């Protein structure tokens with residue numbers, strides 16, 4: 001099984017895609033990317049609570065794809 005996150009699924013105009021075997025892995029990589037590249041889109045991810053909310057949003061945007 002493979003989990004996929006793409007920025008397009010989050011409604012972002014960005015071609016970033018990450019794949020992994022667990023949601024945790026994919027979400028962590030997606031969060032790194034979002035915090036690095038999308039601070040202008042998500043300039044509210046500063047506090048631990050906001051980061052947690054973003055992790056949930058990213059996890060919801062993941063898709064299970066055939067591996």
Ligand SMILES: [Zn+2]
Pocket residue numbers: 007012014015016033034037038
């Ligand atoms: Zn992106």
